[in-house]
Amino acid sequence: MKIIEVRELRKIFKSYERGEGFIEATRSLFRRKKRILKAVNNVDFSINEGEIVGFLGPNGAGKSTTIKIMSGVMYPDSGSVNIMGYVPWIDRKKYVANIGVVFGQKSQLFWDLPPVDSFYLHKSIFSVEDDIFKEELEKLTKLLSINDIMKKPTRQLSLGERMRCEFVMAMLHKPRIVFLDEPTIGLDIFAKEIIRKFIKRTNKKEGTTFIITSHDLEDIEHLCDRVIVINEGRIVFNDKTTKLKSENRKYVTIKFYNKVNLSKVKKIKNVKIIKKLSDYSLKLEVDTSKISLNEIISVFGNGKKIEDLDISNPPITETIKKLYRA
Amino acid sequence: MTSSIGLWLKSALTHIASRMAYRGEYFISLISMFVLELVGPIFTYIIYYNSPGFAGWTFYQVLLLQGIFLTVKGFSFMSFLGIIWNSNITLQRGEFDLTLIKPRNPLFMFICQSFDAEDTAKFVGGVLLSLFAIFHIPAINWTGLLIGLVAMMLGVGFFFSMALFFSSFIFRFIRSMRVYDVLEIIAMIGNYPKSIYPKLAGTLFTAMLPIFIVAAIPAKAILGEVTIDILISGISVIVLVALALYTWFSTIKKYSSAGG
Numbered sequence: 001m002k003i004i005e006v007r008e009l010r011k012i013f014k015s016y017e018r019g020e021g022f023i024e025a026t027r028s029l030f031r032r033k034k035r036i037l038k039a040v041n042n043v044d045f046s047i048n049e050g051e052i053v054g055f056l057g058p059n060g061a062g063k064s065t066t067i068k069i070m071s072g073v074m075y076p077d078s079g080s081v082n083i084m085g086y087v088p089w090i091d092r093k094k095y096v097a098n099i100g101v102v103f104g105q106k107s108q109l110f111w112d113l114p115p116v117d118s119f120y121l122h123k124s125i126f127s128v129e130d131d132i133f134k135e136e137l138e139k140l141t142k143l144l145s146i147n148d149i150m151k152k153p154t155r156q157l158s159l160g161e162r163m164r165c166e167f168v169m170a171m172l173h174k175p176r177i178v179f180l181d182e183p184t185i186g187l188d189i190f191a192k193e194i195i196r197k198f199i200k201r202t203n204k205k206e207g208t209t210f211i212i213t214s215h216d217l218e219d220i221e222h223l224c225d226r227v228i229v230i231n232e233g234r235i236v237f238n239d240k241t242t243k244l245k246s247e248n249r250k251y252v253t254i255k256f257y258n259k260v261n262l263s264k265v266k267k268i269k270n271v272k273i274i275k276k277l278s279d280y281s282l283k284l285e286v287d288t289s290k291i292s293l294n295e296i297i298s299v300f301g302n303g304k305k306i307e308d309l310d311i312s313n314p315p316i317t318e319t320i321k322k323l324y325r326a
Numbered sequence: 327m328t329s330s331i332g333l334w335l336k337s338a339l340t341h342i343a344s345r346m347a348y349r350g351e352y353f354i355s356l357i358s359m360f361v362l363e364l365v366g367p368i369f370t371y372i373i374y375y376n377s378p379g380f381a382g383w384t385f386y387q388v389l390l391l392q393g394i395f396l397t398v399k400g401f402s403f404m405s406f407l408g409i410i411w412n413s414n415i416t417l418q419r420g421e422f423d424l425t426l427i428k429p430r431n432p433l434f435m436f437i438c439q440s441f442d443a444e445d446t447a448k449f450v451g452g453v454l455l456s457l458f459a460i461f462h463i464p465a466i467n468w469t470g471l472l473i474g475l476v477a478m479m480l481g482v483g484f485f486f487s488m489a490l491f492f493s494s495f496i497f498r499f500i501r502s503m504r505v506y507d508v509l510e511i512i513a514m515i516g517n518y519p520k521s522i523y524p525k526l527a528g529t530l531f532t533a534m535l536p537i538f539i540v541a542a543i544p545a546k547a548i549l550g551e552v553t554i555d556i557l558i559s560g561i562s563v564i565v566l567v568a569l570a571l572y573t574w575f576s577t578i579k580k581y582s583s584a585g586g
Contacts, residue, residue: 013582073426075579097429106421110340112347121340124333125428125435153347 009079041233054224100170104182160191395541396452402485408440474548490570
């Protein structure tokens, strides 16, 4: 069942440019060069209930603007958004009661108070019933292991501990959809793991829909069923995460006992040298739709002894980079 | 459903608790705020006894006026004028997003988030000064006191409209630190009786920018002198508040957040 439907969404920002230095700064007081930026340009997509969708894009691509419009923070210039039957910026009050938001770089916790005080204030703001609040707080405390830390002032917590508490804030009112804007930014591998496990578990057990923006592609690989890539305000990819792992390309690393003749390798069609690792070893990219791995092995193995062979999928970063550059 | 008043109180207590985290700084701030605000009445005392004073006002009547001024200003600063300062901070960092993701009226939430714990000293000082003056003024009647209280509420309304106008201005022109100074200058006008100003200024500050509703008009009412000024200023305040609310809500529709 579709829970989010976005159609022909547009948002334009005006900004002003000026050159460098004091003279340019003075000149800009009287005359400024206006620049129109199409942050979101005719974006269409939909998301089903219970999905975990990754929202990717380079800096300034329009992903955060789209998320902000979807979370009711910003008005679009045109287009329609229907989330759980609400238009976020029109039905904002009713709508935000059903969503949770975690901004990796903006805290909802009181800096000088223990997180538990912020949780209780959140309960009042969202009018969460006493028994539901108690039950949720108990469950989230266990899942995110914050029992020992939620009574310390927030300022004394590590980034990982604070982020776990931010997740509690976002989940206490049992939202159906959670928007996560760079939730693992700056976290160590252990903190990332706790948060990823928590997202997976909440999605599976409670059917919560998650929309995640992140520059950490490991987050996307670990968590997301589907990825939407946005670049210069337009969607350039909207498909299953596995599709990012290009099905028709493989990385083949070969190590020979003898020196490699590069000019010979260059003549092989549908094989590209990625890197010469040593005189004896090469890393190749192979188009497997045109040449099979068996053929590769027989071509290279012909008259030469292969000492080691490694076949892997190109990392999704490669595909993402191509999408960003497109 | 937690009522708005309940939430405001809870939010105010949370802010006070947050400020109390730094005990030393909290006490110093409270005391310095209290002492600073006492400068006004002391200054009045010096002027009153070393000059012809204020025409038509006894010393305790002037103290009452300044007590009312401090009460209204203190309550306004404590309760909602913090939105001006908060607008500057939250807009620069794009943190107004956090207000908009709460299922409450954004202005109400913004007011809750802007509670200023230190200004409780200003408010309490104002109430004490007013009571001190009232006990030294004979023949104060209940009707006058009631009308005076209504006028004080209208004074709070005047500051509320100023808070919204200045906050909207900051939303539009991000990083306008001088607006607090402008507000202080406007507020200072209300610290003295209408009689000391030229006639044109008196009319302007009664009908157009009704700063006299903050102290001069309520003080006169408490002293038993209810004039048409209260009606003129009252209407002006209502118009200003309506206009300010419209401006604020129209402005936040254009909020563009910050960062990517």
